Amino acid sequence: MAQVYDRVALIGLGLIASSLFWAIKRGGLAGEVTGYARSDETRATAREIGLCDRVCDSVAEAVAGADLVVLCVPVGVMGAVAAEIAPHLAPGATVTDVGSVKADVIAQVGPHLPDGVHFIPGHPLAGTEHSGPRSGFAELFDNRWCLLVPVEGTDADAIARLRALWEGAGANVEEMDAEHHDLVLAVTSHAPHLIAYTMVGVADDLRRVTDSEVIKYSAAGFRDFTRIAASDPTMWRDVFLTNKDATLEILGRFTEELFALQRAIRTGDGDHLHAYFTRTRAIRRGIIEAGQDTDAPDFGRGARKP
């Protein structure tokens, strides 16, 4: 794999940044990777485990001379971080991010960046329920999608280079516009996460069913929800607050459907339930066929963690 950038700066050192670092190393995709995290503890951990070629104590130092800067911070602080790095960006550098919401990030970050810097928002669709600098691994992006959401008029060469980086990290890259991205993600990720969080919270609230029983007998269904609901609270708070409209729209449709199914249960309408459940089964088959999950002994998300 050929080197794509001379120097990549990772701002924020959590699951995505640390995985990207290991993927860059695996592929030889950058000459040097610098890293910065706000917390002393995270920087100390990064130094201890060899995460980044150089861990810097300031954003200024981290982004100086970088031809790619990747913002790997929660969506809610993207604007503040952009303001902080802006004075130190090299002319001609590319700035990208890995946030789960795109329209809001563009609105936050765009105004801070100087002319001559390419801003290409991005979103790798990969993750685990783990977070922090120790949670990353080189294979996280393999065969996953990375969506690039370039604003109109973005330099084509800059886009091609960022695409090459993500492809080198194992991802399949596609481009779409920010509004469409935010709606698709509300359906496939944001609403499901809120729903999983809710169900786990309900179980926790129930005093007649003791906590230990809920945990003990969680083999079916609930266990999958808890996996989702273990994701980073700060990241997800920001996702919901910044993709508010699309998430609320999908949740509105969800409650409408749920009420219809509840009514079918209450009235004993077995045909309605059976037809509904038969239809959803086909979607699962489509996902397996699309290669986004596997039916075989786990080659999926779980098995990838080293």
Next chain:
Amino acid sequence: MAQVYDRVALIGLGLIASSLFWAIKRGGLAGEVTGYARSDETRATAREIGLCDRVCDSVAEAVAGADLVVLCVPVGVMGAVAAEIAPHLAPGATVTDVGSVKADVIAQVGPHLPDGVHFIPGHPLAGTEHSGPRSGFAELFDNRWCLLVPVEGTDADAIARLRALWEGAGANVEEMDAEHHDLVLAVTSHAPHLIAYTMVGVADDLRRVTDSEVIKYSAAGFRDFTRIAASDPTMWRDVFLTNKDATLEILGRFTEELFALQRAIRTGDGDHLHAYFTRTRAIRRGIIEAGQDTDAPDFGRGARKP
């Protein structure tokens, strides 16, 4: 492992029955295992793959001389099947079932069974999204719970023997009463399944987000829902219709919580969201500590399928 029963009859040959057969063979838990399924095709498949020592063409033949009869049919037909087997049961035989709902099954099955037959309802908390005679595997119950729900006055020796069978099949066995079982399962399994079905249905309905995109970009969250929502439609229809009250109660609490979180999103109450998500994370840790899931490369449900 010692033999527990001379002859076990499996009525219905889907995921649970076929897994139980392979587990009985693995452990040498029964002298002979007979099997019956209503459909010609299922019986032919069972004969082809060696599922059961003897596949019978009638329930009468299957249960004749059996000291254990296991009803492995959807909850909705338990009563009809009990009526069918009753005249053929050997005196002193034990009848059990594997249904996900217990109070309704007791009401359906109990009245049909003759005096001198022990009825001990059961529920192994194990499964995959696969169904049918080919889906079983001997390890399905290993380290999972099997709940026995004996009615008052049941013979202690008969319970101990059934417990020995499930323990021989790899499960941990506990006893509880039917009403409590149905509430615990509504929380840990039934409501989560209905919610997953609903979300997958919503995604399928959305015309602005094409099916292919929903499937393609399903890496996070949604994929876990589709796994749940691929479960057997007939089984789940019956579960919701027969555990109606507990399921509707939990769904009521769920929608109440969901509305509170939606309002927090709408009003931008980040503190509420963050506190909620932090709390749910702890439940996930509890499940890992309880040994009902693993954080390591998949030793869980997925990896067990041969």
